[in-house]
Amino acid sequence: MDEETLIKACVSGNEKAQFQLFEQFAPKMMAVCLRYAENREMAEDVLQDSFVKVFKNLKKFTNEGSLEGWIRRIMVNTSLDAIRKNKKRKFDSQIESVSYLAPQNDFIEESLMAEDLMLIINQMPEGYKLVFNLYAIEGYSHKEIAETLGISENTSKSQYSRARAYLREILEKKGIGR
Amino acid sequence: MEDKDYIKELFSKKLGNHTEPVNPDIWSAVKAQTTASVSTATTTLITKVVVTAVSVLSLTAGVYWAVKKNNTSNVSINKQNSIPKEGENKKVFVENKEVKPSAAEENEDIITSISADEVNNSKEENNVHVFSDSSFKENTNYSADSIPLYIKQKSTVLSNTDSLNNPNQNKKTLAVENEKKTLPEFSIISQNDDGVYVFSLDTDDYDFIEWSFGDGNYSTQREAKHLYNSSGKYEVEARIIKGDVQKTSTVSVGSEAVGEIGKLPSVVTCNNDGFNDALVLETKNLSDFQITILDRSNQVVFKSSDAAFSWGGIDLTGEPVEPGNYVYIITAVDTAGNPINEYQMIEVRR
Numbered sequence: 001m002d003e004e005t006l007i008k009a010c011v012s013g014n015e016k017a018q019f020q021l022f023e024q025f026a027p028k029m030m031a032v033c034l035r036y037a038e039n040r041e042m043a044e045d046v047l048q049d050s051f052v053k054v055f056k057n058l059k060k061f062t063n064e065g066s067l068e069g070w071i072r073r074i075m076v077n078t079s080l081d082a083i084r085k086n087k088k089r090k091f092d093s094q095i096e097s098v099s100y101l102a103p104q105n106d107f108i109e110e111s112l113m114a115e116d117l118m119l120i121i122n123q124m125p126e127g128y129k130l131v132f133n134l135y136a137i138e139g140y141s142h143k144e145i146a147e148t149l150g151i152s153e154n155t156s157k158s159q160y161s162r163a164r165a166y167l168r169e170i171l172e173k174k175g176i177g178r
Numbered sequence: 179m180e181d182k183d184y185i186k187e188l189f190s191k192k193l194g195n196h197t198e199p200v201n202p203d204i205w206s207a208v209k210a211q212t213t214a215s216v217s218t219a220t221t222t223l224i225t226k227v228v229v230t231a232v233s234v235l236s237l238t239a240g241v242y243w244a245v246k247k248n249n250t251s252n253v254s255i256n257k258q259n260s261i262p263k264e265g266e267n268k269k270v271f272v273e274n275k276e277v278k279p280s281a282a283e284e285n286e287d288i289i290t291s292i293s294a295d296e297v298n299n300s301k302e303e304n305n306v307h308v309f310s311d312s313s314f315k316e317n318t319n320y321s322a323d324s325i326p327l328y329i330k331q332k333s334t335v336l337s338n339t340d341s342l343n344n345p346n347q348n349k350k351t352l353a354v355e356n357e358k359k360t361l362p363e364f365s366i367i368s369q370n371d372d373g374v375y376v377f378s379l380d381t382d383d384y385d386f387i388e389w390s391f392g393d394g395n396y397s398t399q400r401e402a403k404h405l406y407n408s409s410g411k412y413e414v415e416a417r418i419i420k421g422d423v424q425k426t427s428t429v430s431v432g433s434e435a436v437g438e439i440g441k442l443p444s445v446v447t448c449n450n451d452g453f454n455d456a457l458v459l460e461t462k463n464l465s466d467f468q469i470t471i472l473d474r475s476n477q478v479v480f481k482s483s484d485a486a487f488s489w490g491g492i493d494l495t496g497e498p499v500e501p502g503n504y505v506y507i508i509t510a511v512d513t514a515g516n517p518i519n520e521y522q523m524i525e526v527r528r
Contacts (some may be wrong), residue, residue: 018212022205027197037217043405044201051208121193136186137193164185169184 003067011059018055024053029075035133036048036079040088044146050078076138080130080148120170128163135160209233212479215503325507343379366429368464375431384418392431409436409463437512438462443523448498449528457488457506457524464518466511471504479504491526 011019030047037043061070085175116169121129131150135156142160146153267527377389378401389397389478392412406412409433411434417426440460447454461467464485471480479493493499508520 012340018209019205026204028195028201028327030198030200031193031196035193044204047200048207052211055208055212100528114196117189117195118198121189126197132189136189139190140222157403167185167189172187 004063007058007061007067010055021054022051025071028068029071032075032119032138033070034080034118035137036083037074038086046075046079046082049082050075051158053078074136076134076157077148081095083126083130116174120167124163124166127159128166131159132167133155197283197456221307221441269456314471340362361418361420361423364416364425364427366414366427368429368431369415370431371403374403374405374449375414377404377416377429379416379418379427381418384420386419388417388419390415390417410434422449432516435514436466437518438512438516439464439508439520442520444523445525445527446489446491456488458488459485461485461510463513464510465513466509466517468509469506471506473499473504475500491528496527499526501526 006017007020010021026047029050030043032041033043033046033050037046045156052072054071057074061067121133124132131145134145134148135142140148142153142156145151149156151159181202182519198374255358361384362381364379367378367380369376377390379387387398387400389402389404390396391402391406392409392414393406396403397404407433411430411432413428413430415426416427417444438461440461440462443457445454446457449455457468457471468483468484469481469487470478473479479499480489481494482489491499502525504524504526506520506522506524508518508522510518510520
């Protein structure tokens, strides 16, 4: 089944198709949600909410841009919503307040490395984490980030550069920096 | 600035397509919520809800299996009770509209509140899960029943091609004049061609023929082909018309329905992975049925007189049985009165 047929089947309420779509994207989107969420439970909640939105709004999906990109955007937006909703946390946390708890595993295997990077991201301060996720991995521009998060473009840039500094330090500690 | 690219590259390369195991419960929850909104809109009947719940369950099992296959998750499937709780926790997303004026347009609609109504609905649906074991079986039976429908259509197609192949025959008959007022005796020739019955007459001297296959199906082909949906004894009647005279003849085909007990499973894996989780049999044309499952010390662990039973490795006290070898004994009588006795070893795995 190609993507267009799959989408049509999903829109018409075909459960098999919906499940296929879920199965196809859920693991990747779980990874997206985990990068934003505080913990796995929250990520699962977000994933669930997002997929409900995906199925409810799939009929509005136009074939401009990829389906994956569209779904990913819903995941990201829902994640951001959840963060706003769940926490009254101050957006800018200080780097000093962060403990470095990333495990001291060896970075040998490629797959292991992804897991460790996930862990490092999850232990980043909230402010850096969001900007870093959006910019480096989701590929948003600073302008988009500024709009999405309701911060200034300069804040986004400086948060990102702090995030980089933070990550560089962590990576060097682990011996995989340059 | 050289490591700016390095860090971005590293993370986007490693994590851009990174996947994580998905809790199989999420699909059931999504399904429940998605379906809930549909059923409120269309006010569907309870039966549909049941069917949905059945699918949800089977699909859940599917996800569970898929996840398990990837060797990534040990989450138990038996967490359906937690779903309504999750439903209650659903957040309302309305406020985000103000917080995020710049959100992408698509989100304006995406950020809709999930009404209490829907949450309740999804709860109801989740409750239906409890019954889904038995209804799942009904579902399977249903699909098994629908197979003959296809075959029926196929037989019609066969007959149709027949007429296309013999257009001349009809012309020839029309040419014959209606001289005789009574029609001579005729008889039906029936052949069983690999399950498909082919009926024809030993006479060609008629204008029109109508076959009644005895199972509610009809044909007007000179040479009629028919495949019966189920075995049994059928009275086939041919009525021929020539001019204004008609005559009938009958023949009986087939034999009394023979009872069948399909494949006898020798292993059952009661681990809720969606495959062989329970012992079920596909039986046909039985008038009496009794199954007894014994453990190695010949203690009865299960007994049923319903051929549509399903045994998921639970003993008479409701406890799961130990993995190991068991035997089951089936004593049945088919609708023609023939006894069927079966004895089969079965291994229970978990």
